[in-house]
Amino acid sequence: MTQKDLNTEQKILKAARVVFTHKGFEGARMQEIADEAGINKALLHYYYRNKDKLFEEVFKEAFYTMVPQVIELLKSDMPLFDKIRFFAEKYIDIFIQNPFIPGFVLHELSQNPKRIVDLISNLGIEPQIFLQQIQTEIEKGAIKPIDPRNLLTNLLAMCIFPFVAKPILKNIMFTKDDKAFTLFVEERKKSVPEFIINAIKK
Amino acid sequence: MTQKDLNTEQKILKAARVVFTHKGFEGARMQEIADEAGINKALLHYYYRNKDKLFEEVFKEAFYTMVPQVIELLKSDMPLFDKIRFFAEKYIDIFIQNPFIPGFVLHELSQNPKRIVDLISNLGIEPQIFLQQIQTEIEKGAIKPIDPRNLLTNLLAMCIFPFVAKPILKNIMFTKDDKAFTLFVEERKKSVPEFIINAIKK
DNA sequence: GTCTATATTGTGATAGAC
DNA sequence: GTCTATCACAATATAGAC
Secondary structure: OOOOOOOHHHHHHHHHHHHHHHHHHHHOOHHHHHHHHOOOHHHHHHHOOOHHHHHHHHHHHHHHHHOHHHHHHHOOOOOHHHHHHHHHHHHHHHHHHOOOHHHHHHHHHHHOOHHHHHHHHHHOOOOHHHHHHHHHHHHOOOEOOOOHHHHHHHHHHHHHHHHHOHHHHHHHOOOOOHHHHHHHHHHHHHHHHHHHHHHHEO | OOOOOOOHHHHHHHHHHHHHHHHHHHHOOHHHHHHHHOOOHHHHHHHOOOHHHHHHHHHHHHHHHHOHHHHHHHOOOOOHHHHHHHHHHHHHHHHHHOOOHHHHHHHHHHHOOHHHHHHHHHHOOOOHHHHHHHHHHHHOOOEOOOOHHHHHHHHHHHHHHHHHOHHHHHHHOOOOOHHHHHHHHHHHHHHHHHHHHHHHEO
């Protein structure tokens, strides 16, 4: 599936995205990326020195898709419940459009946890403002007491997990076709924030 | 770290567990498994014909650890809230003791989703009873209405996700050492069921 | 820039001595 | 059963023609 309107470098990156996110670094083959791009193996090395460099591009892109944008959102001055609704909807949407990103990023990070240290310190990813906002609401008596880190973890878990566990969920839930699963996840854009708000509201 | 009181076959399996669960099938090297077992590469092939066979042993074991036992638990006739508490506590405990199992199983399943079809149909994993129990509670008016599949998904997500996303969570939550993370997860054995029950109780 | 051909290294697997 | 040595092939990477 090559695009005639992309230059070679773009075609390679696009193909690499597909193969790396599906197979991971170790599972990916340079030959498969070349095939997917409709070009020759040697060209991969012409544009990107080696497999590592090509992977690095794809991984960074995927990480940016998954983490910083949305953490930024948590820093806004929106009221807590609105923020939770907005976050879940936007985040789940990102994954509906990029269903392989979560598994890919999480797997590669656990293969090489040092990687994240650089990325995170470069980007200044700090959910402190969100955690503080939760703490403030608790102190005001506006919501039930909860460890704010637990609330954030639960929010992330409910948004991300279905995409990481898709094969199990699809089978266990008896929604064996993809359309039913997509519907199920689509519906979670509303039900996840509702669930969370029910859990913490007084 | 070889154990003097294990026979060779056991040493191999133990080593394979470590290497496969950490690196995945594609990332694992037979040489590394041999080193970890303190034996020779050729012996791996003597006891297990090839890499696939050895992997199959490890994967099946890991899958059994992660899925069937605990699904069984969902079938008991315990009251819903107790069941949720019991499930979360037991499930999170399993992962505290086997922190690499979730990432390993989920990753390998998405590499090869066909694998699960066999395993699941062989084992008769059906959470129908649990889903039905939730539905009954809703109809009795005992809990808030919710798609039972969403409730199960959320329960699984909150138990499993922290172990899959450990590197990110550790960094983002500023609990950069392992002890703090373990404490955080330990504490979730109580807070996760509490969170869920708060979300659904009337 | 793009290709074919080839070098080089890595890795699973086997042969055969002990 | 366990080892050393080696094979066979797969995969990354490079050389060099066009």
